[in-house]
Amino acid sequence: MNKSKEHILAGALKCFINKGVESTTIADIRDVSGVSVGSIYHHFNNKNGIVVALFLNGVSNHSARQEIALSEANTAKEGVKAVVKCYIDWIDENPDWARFVFRYRSLVENSQQKEQHEQQKRAHFKRLRDWFFPYIERNEIKKLPFEVYHALIIGPSQDFALRWLADKTKTELIEHRELYAEAAWQAIRTG
Amino acid sequence: MNKSKEHILAGALKCFINKGVESTTIADIRDVSGVSVGSIYHHFNNKNGIVVALFLNGVSNHSARQEIALSEANTAKEGVKAVVKCYIDWIDENPDWARFVFRYRSLVENSQQKEQHEQQKRAHFKRLRDWFFPYIERNEIKKLPFEVYHALIIGPSQDFALRWLADKTKTELIEHRELYAEAAWQAIRTG
Amino acid sequence: MNKSKEHILAGALKCFINKGVESTTIADIRDVSGVSVGSIYHHFNNKNGIVVALFLNGVSNHSARQEIALSEANTAKEGVKAVVKCYIDWIDENPDWARFVFRYRSLVENSQQKEQHEQQKRAHFKRLRDWFFPYIERNEIKKLPFEVYHALIIGPSQDFALRWLADKTKTELIEHRELYAEAAWQAIRTG
Amino acid sequence: MNKSKEHILAGALKCFINKGVESTTIADIRDVSGVSVGSIYHHFNNKNGIVVALFLNGVSNHSARQEIALSEANTAKEGVKAVVKCYIDWIDENPDWARFVFRYRSLVENSQQKEQHEQQKRAHFKRLRDWFFPYIERNEIKKLPFEVYHALIIGPSQDFALRWLADKTKTELIEHRELYAEAAWQAIRTG
DNA sequence: AATGAATGAGCCTTCATTCAT
DNA sequence: GATGAATGAAGGCTCATTCAT
Numbered sequence: 001m002n003k004s005k006e007h008i009l010a011g012a013l014k015c016f017i018n019k020g021v022e023s024t025t026i027a028d029i030r031d032v033s034g035v036s037v038g039s040i041y042h043h044f045n046n047k048n049g050i051v052v053a054l055f056l057n058g059v060s061n062h063s064a065r066q067e068i069a070l071s072e073a074n075t076a077k078e079g080v081k082a083v084v085k086c087y088i089d090w091i092d093e094n095p096d097w098a099r100f101v102f103r104y105r106s107l108v109e110n111s112q113q114k115e116q117h118e119q120q121k122r123a124h125f126k127r128l129r130d131w132f133f134p135y136i137e138r139n140e141i142k143k144l145p146f147e148v149y150h151a152l153i154i155g156p157s158q159d160f161a162l163r164w165l166a167d168k169t170k171t172e173l174i175e176h177r178e179l180y181a182e183a184a185w186q187a188i189r190t191g
Numbered sequence: 192m193n194k195s196k197e198h199i200l201a202g203a204l205k206c207f208i209n210k211g212v213e214s215t216t217i218a219d220i221r222d223v224s225g226v227s228v229g230s231i232y233h234h235f236n237n238k239n240g241i242v243v244a245l246f247l248n249g250v251s252n253h254s255a256r257q258e259i260a261l262s263e264a265n266t267a268k269e270g271v272k273a274v275v276k277c278y279i280d281w282i283d284e285n286p287d288w289a290r291f292v293f294r295y296r297s298l299v300e301n302s303q304q305k306e307q308h309e310q311q312k313r314a315h316f317k318r319l320r321d322w323f324f325p326y327i328e329r330n331e332i333k334k335l336p337f338e339v340y341h342a343l344i345i346g347p348s349q350d351f352a353l354r355w356l357a358d359k360t361k362t363e364l365i366e367h368r369e370l371y372a373e374a375a376w377q378a379i380r381t382g
Numbered sequence: 383m384n385k386s387k388e389h390i391l392a393g394a395l396k397c398f399i400n401k402g403v404e405s406t407t408i409a410d411i412r413d414v415s416g417v418s419v420g421s422i423y424h425h426f427n428n429k430n431g432i433v434v435a436l437f438l439n440g441v442s443n444h445s446a447r448q449e450i451a452l453s454e455a456n457t458a459k460e461g462v463k464a465v466v467k468c469y470i471d472w473i474d475e476n477p478d479w480a481r482f483v484f485r486y487r488s489l490v491e492n493s494q495q496k497e498q499h500e501q502q503k504r505a506h507f508k509r510l511r512d513w514f515f516p517y518i519e520r521n522e523i524k525k526l527p528f529e530v531y532h533a534l535i536i537g538p539s540q541d542f543a544l545r546w547l548a549d550k551t552k553t554e555l556i557e558h559r560e561l562y563a564e565a566a567w568q569a570i571r572t573g
Numbered sequence: 574m575n576k577s578k579e580h581i582l583a584g585a586l587k588c589f590i591n592k593g594v595e596s597t598t599i600a601d602i603r604d605v606s607g608v609s610v611g612s613i614y615h616h617f618n619n620k621n622g623i624v625v626a627l628f629l630n631g632v633s634n635h636s637a638r639q640e641i642a643l644s645e646a647n648t649a650k651e652g653v654k655a656v657v658k659c660y661i662d663w664i665d666e667n668p669d670w671a672r673f674v675f676r677y678r679s680l681v682e683n684s685q686q687k688e689q690h691e692q693q694k695r696a697h698f699k700r701l702r703d704w705f706f707p708y709i710e711r712n713e714i715k716k717l718p719f720e721v722y723h724a725l726i727i728g729p730s731q732d733f734a735l736r737w738l739a740d741k742t743k744t745e746l747i748e749h750r751e752l753y754a755e756a757a758w759q760a761i762r763t764g
Numbered sequence: 765a766a767t768g769a770a771t772g773a774g775c776c777t778t779c780a781t782t783c784a785t
Numbered sequence: 786g787a788t789g790a791a792t793g794a795a796g797g798c799t800c801a802t803t804c805a806t
Contacts, residue, residue, distance in 0.1 A: 151371070229800085
């Protein structure tokens with residue numbers, strides 16, 4: 001892999017989190033990454049290129065982990081809980097990346113390079129849907145409007161995670177791993 | 192009431208949502224609000240002053256409504272559901288204001304005028320806590336780490352609302368009002 | 383005399399010395415003088431009006447004192463020494479006014495209201511010339527190009543005064559009063 | 574040597590003398606020097622950086638000449654006269670630079686980059702003092718408070734020079750070169 | 765005479781991007 | 786692939802001045 005590119009991405013992530021994307025200058029990234037202005041443009045074409053690269057890397061890294069976790073689950077309950085735990089774990093292990101993805105999702109989704117992201121996202125959602133569908137059919141999971149599942153499963157963890165990432169919680173995100181996983185299962189199970 | 196100030200705030204909100212705070216220029220706000228650059232500075236001191244004013248107005252407007260709704264509830268269940276419904280209603284009725292508050296909370300919380308916000312927030316949370324405390328004591332609501340309640344009650348609605356505000360849902364936020372209210376109650380009730 | 387005008391002039395002088403004329407805003411003068419923006423304009427028409435008023439007051443105050451001192455002198459030597467001492471005394475007693483006059487002379491002399499100043503100056507110089515002329519004729523004072531007298535008489539005191547006003551001398555201006563007066567006399571006396 | 578820097582300094586000096594530092598805009602300097610705004614900032618960091626550079630160049634250029642002149646003098650009288658003549662000559666040959674140094678000395682001495690100037694100045698004054706000290710010891714020059722020498726030697730020339738630079742004299746500065754040199758010597762010689 | 769809200773032209777400075785080396 | 790000097794458009798903000806009260 002490319003040393004310069006790694007340095008640039010790592011430096012840019014730091015800056016983007018500290019000062020925000022708009023307030024981060026190419027000179028800031030140069031100072032933090034140690035890579036010259038010319039090289040930054042050589043590798044990423046322009047400032048937005050760095051933003052998009054960071055975002056796509058982050059999202060696909062997270063999706064991949066989630067799909068692996070899901071593939072190892074054998075029941076509806078295991079699957080739901082795996083999704084929540086994997087979500088929490090990824091945020092816990094990559095807090096800056098998570099902050100970045102939450103904060104700048106819209107920036108990428110409104111950019112010109114959004115195509116790649118949308119495609120990734122559709123593929124990922126399809127795989128999730130395929131995994132859960134049989135359990136809904138078999139009535140182990142409540143029949144609900146599809147887009148509500150995400151809210152019920154991920155909503156609570158996400159709410160807490162956002163506050164944890166902003167350093168506004170007294171307890172650790174990871175402490176409630178089991179609690180949110182169980183709550184997610186209870187929220188959508190039948191019976 | 193002050194005509195200029197209202198115009199500036201309304202115009203600024205439009206711009207901030209359309210282009211983002213950083214990409215909105217004072218000239219943009221002048222064009223939309225019809226108030227001169229000098230007057231904008233006269234009333235808000237600088238660009239960030241507008242951001243803070245919009246944010247504080249939004250948050251306190253929402254808090255006030257929530258507290259009124261709560262004061263009319265007579266049981267734990269009614270209270271929890273009122274909070275969720277009020278949350279959904281406010282977002283549904285003030286989508287731009289909601290978009291703004293979600294997106295720029297951190298901007299205000301890291302600004303120099305954060306004091307006023309923190310104070311408002313503390314007072315609001317204290318009133319919520321006071322309302323729910325008796326029900327926890329009487330064991331009608333599960334005993335949980337305090338900061339988890341918010342995640343369980345608001346998390347799902349918030350997740351959906353964020354996607355609804357970004358125009359990424361097929362269904363309307365308001366359609367699921369009862370569903371999320373009921374889910375919130377089930378998530379924290381005892382027994 | 384007019385209370386507001388006095389306050390404005392006094393406040394403006396402070397500001398002009400502290401921050402320079404260009405960096406002093408009308409708001410600064412309002413804050414220091416306690417007189418409203420509107421009143422400042424009512425009394426002085428515009429910012430430059432304050433500058434000119436301060437300057438003309440300062441110069442004519444100094445000229446008047448010098449002419450009085452001269453009128454009490456009875457010999458060439460007394461006259462020359464009186465001029466130097468009077469110069470030093472005025473600066474010693476009105477250091478801010480002196481700083482202002484030295485620093486902003488050119489600003490007034492290039493302004494549109496320069497007429498009044500030029501007239502004052504011509505009249506003053508004529509009176510000085512009239513006083514000294516007889517002594518030059520009688521050969522008690524060296525015959526020199528007229529504009530050299532000022533340099534020889536005032537030059538040394540002025541050099542020192544400028545450094546004293548800038549707080550760059552170790553000794554007090556007033557200490558050398560006699561020394562500079564005597565040096566001035568020696569520089570232009572005959573024999 | 575650096576072409577851009579030279580052009581910027583030359584253009585800036587013209588503007589500063591014509592309109593004053595405060596009234597000179599970066600755009601003025603760009604127009605006169607032909608160097609882009611960005612480059613001006615690249616080389617001088619900000620507007621004040623140009624002022625400081627001009628000032629330091631001017632002062633050190635003058636000091637260097639004075640020290641050379643002094644090193645070629647062999648008696649107290651020659652030294653004193655050399656200082657005065659050198660002073661007059663430098664002003665005569667570099668009138669704009671002289672105008673600038675006289676007018677904006679305080680601006681530099683109160684700026685943040687004043688250190689370099691103070692150091693230069695101290696070194697220069699030490700060399701002057703070292704040159705004259707033996708003659709004072711040998712009683713060829715009057716014993717006077719040290720800071721008075723400057724006033725007596727340079728004061729008259731400076732007074733005249735200031736008026737000559739302001740175009741307010743009928744005669745040329747250079748015409749009185751010998752007169753002021755001789756007066757300086759008479760003012761401080763013993764006997 | 766006094767007040768201070770409103771105006772808008774204009775300035776310093778920043779910064780993404782280019783390009784010659 | 787790497788470098789960093791040069792560019793110039795654009796934005797936040799200031800401030801002298803006006804004017805209705």
